[in-house]
Amino acid sequence: MSRPFRCQPIGGYLFMACLWLSLPVVAQEPNYAFNSISPDMTQNAHSVVRISETVYTIENDQEATEERTYVVTILSPEGKFERRAEEYENEFQEVKYMRGRLFDAGGNLIRESNKNDVRDFSASDQQGFNDLRVKVLEMDYNVFPFTIEYKTKLVFHNFLLARTFDVQKLGQSVEFASLSIVTPNDQNFKWKDLNVKIQPQRKTEGTQTSTYWAIRNLLAKPSEPFVPFFREELAQIIFAPEFMRMGDFSGSSRTWNEVGHFFYNLNVGRDVLSPTMAAMVQQMTQGMNTREKVDVLYRYLQENYRYVSIQIGIGGWQTFPASFVEQKRYGDCKALTNFMAAMLSAAGIPSYQALVFAGRMGAPILYEDMPAARFNHVILYVPSEKIWLECTSNNAPTGYLGNFTAGRRVLLLTPDGGNLLEIPALTEKDNTLLTHAEVTLSESGHATLETSQCATGEPHDRLRELVTKKKQADIERDFLENAPFGVGKLHTLNVAAVEKRPEVNTNYQLETNNYAVRTGKRLFVPVFKTNPFDRALPATERRNLDLRLRETYTLVDTIHFVCPTGFVTENAPNPIKLQSDYGLYELQVDQKPDQIWFYRRIEIYPLSTRAVHYEEVRKFYQALVKADGAQMVLVQE
């Protein structure tokens, strides 16, 4: 659909606060030996942070530096991502140095990095261009455990924006971590600690004030699947300077309103169309009501402009002017959104851009009291119609966002400043798959299938992408690859997207190679082979983290089996109904001697629940899988 633009300097950094310590760790001879780690710190851990010290200094209203020492003992291959230090560089952010030292289990120095060990790559993707470089330093060793010490220094030029400091990753314990934020006395900042409530110590010396957090001995939380996005359950500190700067632009982040002002001002006046284009917009939308105008212009954008990400310097945040997009017929998310807003404006329709953190996995929470700009994408809001537009999509129906951006808070940018707004999430009523199948079985277990399927919402996304971007031959190829049964002959396949709704209809007629399994006189017929329910949670002795499953949907199926001549039903699944807070499963059965109908309804609700309910949820899904896996047995008379 679309790709995020870069926004936040990327990289997991440290920090933390809990027990305040009067003195930073000063180790003349660091002891990095593995046996100096307390045994409880290795429980559930793939790595142990020995020392993590970050000093972030705002020198003045133009320059900031970040110095960091990070010492980590890697216990097992699962902790391998810690081998790598990665920093980004562009005109705002300079990597002064990256140095590494490697120690064996005994704490003996094995080697030190040299300049050539720091590799430099472009961070551009293949289909776009940006000036971001990535610098990578990787220290690897062959015997676990081993310890790596990294020292890095970053300098920010004309760039002051919110940062997030993580102290702990999943599967990692922390012996010591600290964060110092040093600012000129007149530079205030906001900060917010998550999952920890300890005040930092403040100290003013001359013209500078330092704020210092420190913590010791955090036990590891195990790395578990299905957890909230951005490790919300772990300790973090978010930081935002009240004086923001990006190149020549400055602003305030005291409130979300002011953050909104800043980003609005960055782009103000860049939404002017050429007179020709403005006239064309007028002409295209003449005599239409507002909704029709939006539809027509959005369709025009989708059909004529393509997504190309070009981001250089301030262009990572500031849009190309509308006239640029007009000439080139391409742009990134900011440029296409700005251009769409310009067209709407020419048609007399006000619209506002909204900053968002896009991604199918979710987004970091935007807290009312913590105006930190953590975004990677922009979309457009038309208030009069209360609709959202994803301007990088070439095929979305007007107003459909999908889970790339739905279900999260965004920052709306208006001339009066920023507003936090919630985009509703797609529900099980939006995400549906309705299937009607006629299955004619042969004696050998092969089957002829005649199926029609209607997908809406999330299940429709992939199909819309396929049907609007591929030709029939590729659609067939994709169908074969994804079919849950082996196809022998594909007679017809027709996939069609509904233009104005998030809906795709699929019809096919085919012969399968092995639908049912023939064993002697019997045929074993899986009932829902075309569309089995297969959600499963792994069994675990103890779940530690809260469980989050975002996916929600409804499946409704009618399947009609015609048995081969001479076969009768020996056994068929019984009707069943299972219901809980997590979902619904209902199966009804209708039988004649040589035919049988199954009606199935599954509703799966989104989940956000405490760890203690894990087993209950797991058992529920398991019961559904079992019920759904029930088979029909036919026997030859």
Add this chain to the structure above:
Amino acid sequence: MIILRFRRIFLPYCFLFCCAAVVAQPIESSKWGKVSEEEVNMTQYAPYPAASAVVLQDVGTTVLKDLGDKWGVEFDRHRRIKIFDATAFDQGNLTIYYRTDPAIEKISDMEAQLILPNGERLKIKGDNIFTENVNPAWSVKKIFIPNLQPGSILEYRYHIHSENIVTLADWYFQSELPTRWSEFTTVVPIIFEYANLINRPKDFDLLESEETTSLAANGSRISAKMAHYGLSNLPPLKVEPFMTTIDDYKAHIGFQLSTINYTDRPTQRFMSTWENLARSLEGHEKLGYQYLKSARFEKAWQAFVDYVGPVSDKSIIPASVLKFVCSNIKWNGEYRMFMPETIDAAFERRTGSSADVNLTMVALLRKAGIDAVPVLISTRSHGSIHPQYPFYEQFNSVVAYIRQGSDTGILLDATDPFQPVNELRDQHYNGGGWQLDSKNPQWLVLHPPLISEVWYGNLRLFEDGSMTGKFTIEIEGPFAADWRHELEHKTPKQVLKKRFAASYPDVIYDSIVVTNQTAIVEPIQVGFKCRIPNTANALNNFLYCKPVLDFFMLENPFKSLKRIFPVNFPYFHRAHYILNLELPLGYTLVEVPPSEKIVLPHDGGKLAFSITQTGQRQVQLTLKMEISQLDFMPEDYDKLRQFFDLMVEKTQLQLVLQKS
């Protein structure tokens, strides 16, 4: 143990030496901007109507030019694409890669233009063009064609100057788009002789050569040979399962310098013989010197001597060297044939490429008095080998080989600590390898090992659908290394749970015994007692039981109805599933399914299935599968697909029990 024989190397795809001219139906390529009305009005490409774009023509020329003190390789390309609809707009994001290290290439005369459906021409301006230094070795020019509209034609051209006369850039006639016409021309002074590496799905539509002259630096004319190669109407190519690199399958032509026949100096041979190539690589700072000059591995040798102690039996040395290198230098995931630093430097670094680990082994083995040589390899993703032509650029990795007599030996590959002697990483099995030894250079056929999996169960089925009993899994070959990797940092219970989490999440394991976990030359065995719920469904008086709990594959990987290219398996496979099942008291087997057996064409594999009642309440099930051939031609694809279908069907088979 694999038996290695020297024989003709099997080449996965046709490989021809170019000879006399055959001219079929060449298409005349047209000049820059000369677009026909037919091209402007085209709405689809008839041979491939499903394509959303077509390469109308792709015309390349490489000219070797006398620059006085050196030779320049001047490459020009002019490519023209017709875009039928918006789904092909990504074709408007052009990328032109060029090398910046070690050889520097210069790109110039880059130009692009767009011809709109109404015939209007737009020259692409510089603000749509960006230069990106991807990494130290490569840069790329990115051109974003503005104003793309369905029905547009875009064309671009550029010039690349390089000074690498040894390997000229390959010309690929084919791409992911269908190609109407692709043509390549070389103009090479006759003093140069190149070997051609050609891969093509059909005869050239244009194959001509003529004598010509080219301008020398001093203004005189020198004799040259001009050669044209053209192919028309080529299908688009897409990756399918069980392929080596897609580049191997594209129609292409490559040029490798063999000799320069100077008029005033002795002939300079670049690719005369394998012996000469071997000699030059043995004298190479980053290859031969590494293991031939013992000053480069003094520390590693000393450490090895300390590690292995006094050796009375020389036969243990290969395995000791393998183990020593694996545990001292960790493979970093890279395939290389040259080492940038000395062996001792890699040894101290503790990590390194395939060259680092495997040349270290060669060095230590030789020093220990064992006849070891490097074997150079082209990995599966690097592409096919060219045994006809002695040039090193075809290789990108290396393993160690100990010669024992004229046609046997031991292969060593220290890229994985759980890989025993005579087993290589799958990327290294790409037909063959070449022994680097100037006295006796040889090709070596590299037979991949067999992957054998045996499941043996003695289980009892209960009325509630659960099974209890003993189960043993025995794995041999590369899959055993996977188990050993998992077992290195996890308990056997965790590993089993994870392996069977999807199909049997609630198995209770007990008395787990892992045999040969560290004896890597032996098959690894995992035996355990278990209770497996839900292996059978009780309905009325019946019990339907699915007795195959795990197998080689539970889904057919071959989904396409047809296949254009051969299927290439990296390994041979054998899978046996044997289950002795005791039925619940009071139940009888309603019917015994008939035995079945099928064989793949040319005896490339077999599948056998049987169920026998061995006692009143005893049933034995066996399912055996073997794949004993690596390459299957497209004409055998149907059979292969059916074979896998049947295999999958048998894993789904059910026994019917009835309460008596």
